[in-house]
Amino acid sequence: MPADFTIAAAVPTENTLALEQMEVPDESRSAESAARRRRRLARERYFQRVQETVERYKFHYDADLSGLLGNALCSFRILPDDTFADIRLRRSSGDPLMDAAALNAIRTASGKVKRPEIVGRQTFLLSIAVKYQLNM
Numbered sequence: 001m002p003a004d005f006t007i008a009a010a011v012p013t014e015n016t017l018a019l020e021q022m023e024v025p026d027e028s029r030s031a032e033s034a035a036r037r038r039r040r041l042a043r044e045r046y047f048q049r050v051q052e053t054v055e056r057y058k059f060h061y062d063a064d065l066s067g068l069l070g071n072a073l074c075s076f077r078i079l080p081d082d083t084f085a086d087i088r089l090r091r092s093s094g095d096p097l098m099d100a101a102a103l104n105a106i107r108t109a110s111g112k113v114k115r116p117e118i119v120g121r122q123t124f125l126l127s128i129a130v131k132y133q134l135n136m
Contacts, residue, residue, distance in 0.1 A: 042118045049113045050078065051128050058105040058130055068132040070094060072102035075128075080121040084110035090127060102130035 073091035076084045087106050092099050106128075 039118050042116045046115050046119050053109040053112050054105050057108040061101040061104050068098045071129045071131040072099045073129050078124040082111050
């Protein structure tokens with residue numbers, strides 16, 4: 001059954017919005033937002049893998065580290081080729097042997113973790129605490 005509809009058009013006032021003024025979700029904005037979110041998550045996973053790799057090498061030092069307890073805060077730059085530079089002790093553990101072992105762990109982990117393509121090739125500054133605990 002055919003029907004005729006008449007749509008009344010009103011001139012917008014201060015308190016109403018015309019159809020042209022209504023914000024319609026833009027697919028490109030949501031796609032861009034999703035891409036940023038994927039890059040951020042990939043970057044976070046990459047940094048986590050770097051931290052795990054440093055932890056894996058923290059006992060690869062030519063000294064007995066079994067009795068150490070504490071943590072050393074270190075910072076370094078991750079260069080575009082995934083190697084580390086400017087490795088520094090930001091806060092000492094209070095034990096020179098532990099500090100040296102933490103810095104050595106970072107140097108040894110350098111270049112071992114390859115970043116995903118989505119992360120890009122920029123340089124990152126990362127600070128991590130290398131923790132030493134009994135039986136860890």
